Amino acid sequence: MKQTLRLGRVAGFAVGVHWSVLVIMVLLAQSLATGVLPARAPGTAAPVAWPLGAAGAVLFLVSLLAHELAHALVARHFGVRVQQVTLWLLGGMAEFRDEPPSARADLLMAGAGPLTSVAAGVGFGSAAVLLSAVRGPVAVVVVLLWLAMINLILAGFNLLPGAPLDGGRILRAALWWRHGDRARAALTAARAGHVLGLTLVLAGLAELMVFGMLDGVWTTLVGWFLVVAAAAEGTAARSAGGAQRRQPRTGVGR
Ligand SMILES: [Zn+2]
Structure with a gap:
């Protein structure tokens, strides 16, 4: 940013x-x-x-x-x-x-x-x-x-339990701790973030169209940001998972 x-x-x-x-x-x-x-x-x-x-x-x-x-x-x-x-x-x-x-x-x-x-x-x-x-x-x-x-x-x-929100990171940490696979945990948290984002987009659009509330624009915007950010996290997690198998992992920015 x-x-x-x-x-x-x-x-x-x-x-x-x-x-x-x-x-x-x-x-x-x-x-x-x-x-x-x-x-x-x-x-x-x-x-x-x-x-x-x-x-x-x-x-x-x-x-x-x-x-x-x-x-x-x-x-x-x-x-x-x-x-x-x-x-x-x-x-x-x-x-x-x-x-x-x-x-x-x-x-x-x-x-x-x-x-x-x-x-x-x-x-x-x-x-x-x-x-x-x-x-x-x-x-x-x-x-x-x-x-x-x-x-x-x-x-x-x-x-809320979806990356990149803090709740998503907590979910990732819990899955990582439980299964010992960081990349897999990150992928699951990113998928949860994707679902959460889409839910917010739909809720925002419904708010806007059914109730005509301007707040809906905000909810949609936040939801869309989550969808995009979760997709980026998913990509990073997948490449990190691949790199992990080939060589010692280097950090991926978030
Ligand atoms: Zn935070």
Whole structure:
């Protein structure tokens, strides 16, 4: 993924954003300022709602970055080289130069991201409860609750069992551990990702056509991305499987 804007190095990793992340920022800030806040904290004036919406969008991106950095930190712990960490339209992406050295490393690298999102969700939720208890501004409590919810949704979605989602990597690690064949495990996880992606595409199209909901476009887009990414993972797994039989394996980037 080409980084449009480099943010610098965080914990030694090259962190950057793709221009498409701006789309997300604007959509999230707008949804907060014109949808969530007016509904949950009626009476919030626009000059307050928009900065709060923007702050919510920025904090969401920060939690997304924390999710990716967690993957990268655990990867480094296991000696896996991290190419870069990028935020883009459909979330974050930590790119590695090597494959995990063991099923255990694979499992921990994959699990670290969703675990961080759950921790962020609990953190934002606790902050909302505390602020509410001391009768803090309702609009801020609403934004904190929204951040808690969106982080928990992020964790839940990423745990769906299909590569390249974290849940797919966890599935791969489990199969690798059980059968001792990494390439075969990766292929199964990629196939699961393909089915998951197609299901999301169909669900998105149904949403769009039957209910006329614009959210359907999003679901279709995410599904299509999964189908394409799962196909790439499948190809990498097949070539890695072939290489494994011929010679000691070299890493395949993901
Ligand atoms: Zn992740």
